[in-house]
Amino acid sequence: MIDRHQIEQAAALVHSVMAPTPHLCWPLLAERAGCELWVKHENHTPIGAFKxxxxxxxxxxxxxxxxxxxxxxxxxxxxxxxxxxxxxxxxxxxxxxxxxxxxxxxxxxxxxxxxxxxxxxxxxxxxxxxxxxxxxxxxxxxxLRSFHPMLVAGVATYGYEFLSARPDLEVVYVPIGLGSGICGMIAARDALGLKTEIVGVVTEGAAAYKLSFEQGKPVSTNSADTMADGLACRVPDPGALEMILKGAARIVAVSDAEIKAAMRHYYTDTHNLAEGSGAAGLAAILKERESLRGRRIGTVLSGGNIDLDLYRSVLNEA
Missing domain, CATH: 3.40.50.1100 (Rossmann fold)
Structure with missing residues (x-):
């Protein structure tokens, strides 16, 4: 487990290189979602992503x-x-x-x-x-694997920033690739002693972590077919799954079409660029809009790195 001391040590290092990223409640986006929606902008790092x-x-x-x-x-x-x-x-x-x-x-x-x-x-x-x-x-x-406790300690600093500033968030939706992002959010929540519900988000075409969560053990898939390349995982990491099983409330699957719509909404409602994985949390919130009405909800725009041609095609589908 990643404790508060480890996260604060990691934060001191991270903040010596980059400033904390903003967390914002955009009026148009909140209106669309039907709730008080706070976005943690990890698309505003030196590489355009939380990693x-x-x-x-x-x-x-x-x-x-x-x-x-x-x-x-x-x-x-x-x-x-x-x-x-x-x-x-x-x-x-x-x-x-x-x-x-x-x-x-x-x-x-x-x-x-x-x-x-x-x-x-x-x-x-x-x-x-x-x-x-x-x-x-x-x-x-x-x-250097994509999931490791030291990586999680560093990634947890974004969750620590977010939840320290907004301890009143009821639910936070986090996209799942190999798992460092959601595990970092879980570690931050637990380090702060909060009760925030954490919901993971995968795509329907790359649902290994949802299947694994439901069965309580690693379940691999034969393919990971999705335009959201950051979520294209077909073999879950056992260490990540163990932490997710202990700390996440559930995992939601969204379609590529729902992700593309969320990417367009980020542009029209906030003028922020979101790659597919970065928009997955918003896609899940909009999918579950009725059950979230009037509540205080958070998500992470985990990255904005998308090729121009692909982004143009997503916008043109509107």
């Missing part, structure tokens, strides 16, 4: 524990890789990032701009991840 917090914390710890580390390697669909690249550049440790073939061009470009060695392999995240493990062994690199 930067975990990368900073993990790499700082690695640099102190093993200063002679020859390099790290990670698999990603983009935001975890940007986080690792950002933190690796800061610590001076080389980074290799493996992405699936056909990954977001703009996320790939952002990672290369951070100085990583980018390798394309496989049809999805899981295949890229399995290849990165083999490459780590072949090249003697430190494997």
């Amino acid at each position: 930067v917090r975990g990368g900073l914390t993990y790499m700082d710890d690695l640099k102190r524990r093993a200063p002679e580390t020859p390099g790290v390697i990670a698999a990603t669909r983009g935001n975890h890789g940007q986080s690792v690249g950002f933190a690796a550049k800061r610590t001076g440790i080389p980074a290799v990032i493996v992405v699936p073939v056909g990954n977001s061009r703009e996320k790939n470009a952002a990672m290369r701009a951070l100085g990583v060695e980018l390798v394309e392999h496989g049809d999805d995240f899981q295949e890229a991840y399995e290849f990165s493990q083999r490459l780590a062994a072949d090249r003697g690199l430190h494997m």
